[in-house]
Amino acid sequence: MYGERRPEFDPNQVLNNFSAAWKQFASKLPGGGSGGASIGIILIAIVAGGLWLASGIYQVAPNEQATTQLFGKFQTVTEPGLRWFWPAPVGKVQKESTSENKTMELGFRSETTSGTSVSRLGEALMITGDLNIVDIRLAVQYKITDIKSFLFSVDDPGDPDRGNREGKPDGRTLRDATESAIRQVIGQRSIDDVLTGEKEQVQIDTQLLLQTVLDSYGTGISIQSVQLQEVFAPEEVRPAFDDVVAARQERETRVNQGEAYKQDRVPRAKGAAQTTIQAAEAFKTARVARAQGEADQFTAILTEYNKSKEVTRQRLFLEAMEDILPGVKLILIDETAGSGVLPFLPLTDNVPAVIGGGA
Amino acid sequence: MIRNLLLVVIAIGALFAWQALYKVDQTELVLVTQFGSIESTEIEPGLHFKTPFVQQVTRLDKRILRVDVQPSLFPDNESRILNIDAYVRYQIRASDKGIRDFRESLITETSAQGAISQIVVAALREEVGGRDREEIIGGQIILNADGTRTVTAMIASDGTSVREELTKLVTAAVQKRVDEQGFGIEIIDVRIKRADFPDTIVQSVYDLMRSERRIQADRLRAEGEEQFLTVTADVDRQVEQIAAEADETSNRLRGAGEAQAISILAKALEEDSDLFAFRRSLEAYATILGGESTLVLSANSPLFQFLQGPSGAGE
Numbered sequence: 001m002y003g004e005r006r007p008e009f010d011p012n013q014v015l016n017n018f019s020a021a022w023k024q025f026a027s028k029l030p031g032g033g034s035g036g037a038s039i040g041i042i043l044i045a046i047v048a049g050g051l052w053l054a055s056g057i058y059q060v061a062p063n064e065q066a067t068t069q070l071f072g073k074f075q076t077v078t079e080p081g082l083r084w085f086w087p088a089p090v091g092k093v094q095k096e097s098t099s100e101n102k103t104m105e106l107g108f109r110s111e112t113t114s115g116t117s118v119s120r121l122g123e124a125l126m127i128t129g130d131l132n133i134v135d136i137r138l139a140v141q142y143k144i145t146d147i148k149s150f151l152f153s154v155d156d157p158g159d160p161d162r163g164n165r166e167g168k169p170d171g172r173t174l175r176d177a178t179e180s181a182i183r184q185v186i187g188q189r190s191i192d193d194v195l196t197g198e199k200e201q202v203q204i205d206t207q208l209l210l211q212t213v214l215d216s217y218g219t220g221i222s223i224q225s226v227q228l229q230e231v232f233a234p235e236e237v238r239p240a241f242d243d244v245v246a247a248r249q250e251r252e253t254r255v256n257q258g259e260a261y262k263q264d265r266v267p268r269a270k271g272a273a274q275t276t277i278q279a280a281e282a283f284k285t286a287r288v289a290r291a292q293g294e295a296d297q298f299t300a301i302l303t304e305y306n307k308s309k310e311v312t313r314q315r316l317f318l319e320a321m322e323d324i325l326p327g328v329k330l331i332l333i334d335e336t337a338g339s340g341v342l343p344f345l346p347l348t349d350n351v352p353a354v355i356g357g358g359a
Numbered sequence: 360m361i362r363n364l365l366l367v368v369i370a371i372g373a374l375f376a377w378q379a380l381y382k383v384d385q386t387e388l389v390l391v392t393q394f395g396s397i398e399s400t401e402i403e404p405g406l407h408f409k410t411p412f413v414q415q416v417t418r419l420d421k422r423i424l425r426v427d428v429q430p431s432l433f434p435d436n437e438s439r440i441l442n443i444d445a446y447v448r449y450q451i452r453a454s455d456k457g458i459r460d461f462r463e464s465l466i467t468e469t470s471a472q473g474a475i476s477q478i479v480v481a482a483l484r485e486e487v488g489g490r491d492r493e494e495i496i497g498g499q500i501i502l503n504a505d506g507t508r509t510v511t512a513m514i515a516s517d518g519t520s521v522r523e524e525l526t527k528l529v530t531a532a533v534q535k536r537v538d539e540q541g542f543g544i545e546i547i548d549v550r551i552k553r554a555d556f557p558d559t560i561v562q563s564v565y566d567l568m569r570s571e572r573r574i575q576a577d578r579l580r581a582e583g584e585e586q587f588l589t590v591t592a593d594v595d596r597q598v599e600q601i602a603a604e605a606d607e608t609s610n611r612l613r614g615a616g617e618a619q620a621i622s623i624l625a626k627a628l629e630e631d632s633d634l635f636a637f638r639r640s641l642e643a644y645a646t647i648l649g650g651e652s653t654l655v656l657s658a659n660s661p662l663f664q665f666l667q668g669p670s671g672a673g674e
Contacts, residue, residue, distance in 0.1 A: 019366060019370075038361075038362075041362070041365070069384070069385055069404075070405070071382045071383075071404075071405050071406035072382040072383050072384035072385060072387070072404045072405060072406075073383075073385060073403075073404035073405035073406075074385045074404065089382075125555070126553070126555070127496050127554065127555060127556065128496075128498065128510070129493070129496060129497065129498015129499070129500065129510035129511075129512075130498060130500050130508060130510050131492070131493070131496065131500075131564070132564070132568050132571075133556070133561070133564060133565070133568070151385075151386075152385045152386050152422065153422055153423060154422050154423045155386075155420055155422040155423065155424050155425065156425065157425065167386075172425065173425065176425075176446050176550070176552055177550075179552045179553060180446075180550045180551065180552050183551075183552070183553060183554070184497055184520065184522045184523075187496040187497035187498050187522065187554075188497045188498050188510070188511065188512035188513070188520060189498065189510055189512075190498070190500075190508060190509070190510035191568075193510065213548075213550070216547065216548065217423050217448060217547060218423070233568070234565070236565045237565050237568045237569050237572070240568065240569040240572035240573065240576075241572055243572065243573075243576045244572050244575050244576045244579065246576070247575070247576035247577070247579035247580045247583075248579050250579070250580055250583055251579045251580065251582055251583030251586070252583070253583070254580075254583030254584060254586060254587040255583060255586045255587065255590075257587055258586060258587040258588075258589070258590030258591055258594075259590065261590065261591050261594055262590055262591075262593075262594045265594045265595075265597075265598050266594060266597055266598065266601075268598075269597065269598035269601040269602060270601055272601075272602060272605070273601045273602060273604065273605030274605070276602075276605040276606060276608075276609045277605050277608045277609055277612070279609065280608065280609035280610070280611075280612035280613050280616075281612055283612070283613050283616055284612045284613060284615055284616025284619070285616070286616075287613075287616035287617060287619070287620045288616055288619045288620055288623065290620065291619070291620030291621070291623040291624045292623050294624055294627075295623045295624050295626065295627030295628070296627070298624075298627045298628060298630075298634075298635065299627050299630065301634075301638075302630055302631050302634055305631075305634055306631075313637065316637070316638065316641060317637075317641065318662075320641035320642075320644060320645065321662055323645055324644050324645050324648050325648075325654070327648070327649070327652075328648050328652045328653065328654045329651075329652065329653040329654070330653075330654050330656065331653060331654070331655045331656070332655075332656055332657070332658045332663065333655060333656070333657055333658060334657075334658045334659075
């Protein structure tokens with residue numbers, strides 16, 4: 001911390017250097033180092049002074065701002081361009097990139113060379129409001145918006161991970177505040193909310209809280225965004241969480257199967273119903289038509305029958321007998337042959353008992 | 360000779376100047392000491408004078424400083440342990456008294472860390488020990504009627520979240536203690552960076568998480584089955600109903616057909632029921648008297664009357 005402060009200007013060292021240089025220089029001066037000595041000294045002093053003053057020229061790059069300090073006291077913030085200010089040890093100029101969006105990662109570190117990332121589980125694993133553990137990787141985008149506050153308000157041990165030097169509050173100060181904020185926000189939600197619906201709100205709440213904390217320190221840092229890169233269940237329990245996802249899909253599948261069953265069975269049943277109804281319709285139509293035909297036939301026959309009733313009757317009878325009797329075993333009994341005696345009883349086995357009286 | 364003398368004069372003058380003047384940086388507070396005792400303090404940045412050679416300058420940091428409290432185990436009000444990692448931000452009071460107090464009690468920023476850290480741990484232990492674990496995490500678990508859980512932010516009496524309230528209370532407690540001890544510092548805040556389960560219970564937390572997920576997965580699968588069965592049962596009912604209604608319609612149609620047919624025939628046949636009976640009987644004989652039948656008839660039957668003579672079997 002304090003011990004690593006920029007080395008103070010050491011007067012004795014400067015004096016020694018100066019006199020050594022002087023001796024070397026004076027011996028080479030015209031006049032052999034005695035007569036024109038005072039002129040030489042003045043000349044050298046002017047040249048040295050000029051060089052010293054010239055070393056005060058500095059350039060502020062387009063993405064930068066700079067602060068100037070005179071004997072340690074803050075003077076101004078300077079904008080991009082070629083500038084001059086008192087050189088050390090009188091003045092001090094510090095430059096900082098202020099238009100650039102910088103990134104800090106939490107829970108993981110991107111390896112710029114290989115393009116992969118390494119997880120930092122200590123940062124990534126945190127407790128949710130329902131006392132579950134969730135694994136969160138996030139990236140914070142920030143900007144230095146107040147270079148004076150940034151440089152003079154907050155000490156910081158630096159974050160060697162990201163190459164942050166000591167004294168810059170976007171090192172451990174930013175990391176601590178971010179960890180504190182995200183964990184506070186996650187601690188107010190259930191793991192399900194964090195894993196699914198509330199990512200946006202988590203980002204917004206974390207950004208607000210983080211900015212409040214940073215402002216209370218006067219860091220001069222403005223958070224541009226907090227982005228949740230990854231949110232998942234810890235590796236140890238991930239299969240159980242994946243199974244819930246699978247179960248949810250299975251539920252959908254089962255619902256779809258039910259719907260498929262419905263779509264298949266109902267139309268078929270309606271089709272079958274139509275078949276039954278149409279068959280009945282056909283039956284009805286046919287029945288009526290046949291009855292009508294029969295009725296018409298009878299009416300037609302009756303008309304002719306009425307014209308010559310007896311003859312037609314006889315004819316019909318005889319025609320029917322002609323049709324029937326040839327196929328029938330016929331037994332005739334003469335009733336006059338005698339009564340009291342059974343005239344004939346056919347007892348052959350295969351004679352069906354059809355006994356007719358007088359036809 | 361003159362040149363050397365001049366050099367010596369310049370050297371001595373420079374030495375005096377360097378000894379009499381000192382810079383105070385924008386980020387510094389300065390103590391001027393004389394033979395070990397504090398002579399004066401300087402809070403304004405810039406160039407300042409002191410007595411050459413006898414007075415020494417000691418520099419302190421004016422900026423907000425950080426003390427990282429070592430993570431340690433804290434029991435809550437039911438002796439459940441949380442591993443809490445906190446940090447403190449403080450600032451040396453930029454006043455003559457503040458600087459003197461700090462210098463006399465804590466000496467340097469480095470040696471201040473231990474003392475401040477101890478006070479913070481004590482204050483945290485007290486505050487955490489009087490609270491529920493959930494309060495420290497910050498979530499409020501609400502059990503819903505359907506067995507699910509909702510988690511919302513636990514709000515403290517002052518309207519902020521409980522974590523924020525905890526931060527404020529601990530900060531105030533620490534401020535009180537450091538003031539009592541005359542440290543000459545302002546506590547900006549004490550924040551809990553991490554509050555984790557200790558390693559020893561992480562596995563049981565994972566077991567609990569697994570069992571909760573199992574319940575959820577089982578419920579989802581059962582719900583799927585429920586919906587499937589509900590739909591298929593309804594479909595089966597519909598199918599049965601459609602078929603039955605079709606049968607109903609069908610039978611009605613068939614009955615109507617029969618009725619109409621009977622009515623048509625009856626109307627026609629009633630015109631001469633005798634003829635109908637005669638014709639129908641003949642048809643019936645043809646059907647009844649099949650190939651194997653034996654018919655016993657009287658020889659006097661009208662059918663055979665002409666067998667007995669051309670004029671018939673007249674009496």
